[in-house]
Amino acid sequence: MFTIYGWWTGKSWSYKTALFLLSINPFISISAALLYMSAPIEYGFAKSIYMYWSSFGASILAFIIYYWYLRKPHVRKYLGVRVNS
Numbered sequence: 001m002f003t004i005y006g007w008w009t010g011k012s013w014s015y016k017t018a019l020f021l022l023s024i025n026p027f028i029s030i031s032a033a034l035l036y037m038s039a040p041i042e043y044g045f046a047k048s049i050y051m052y053w054s055s056f057g058a059s060i061l062a063f064i065i066y067y068w069y070l071r072k073p074h075v076r077k078y079l080g081v082r083v084n085s
Helices: 002-009 013-037 045-070 073-078
Strands: none
Touching: 002 013, 013 045, 045 073
């Protein structure tokens, strides 16, 4: 929510914050998947293991899309980030 406010108002700090959050999201997703995989079978988490791996895949896809969009010159200009020509 904090980053969205920065995007909406064109704050330059939101660019770096968004890139940081996007880059740690896949690691959090894979950590959660591995944590659920290591749980005892009695807890029943193994039944939905594909959901955790699909969450990891979705976070990778979101990273690619957001990174591609944030690197566009007009977005960087709006956020006040230096545009390399």
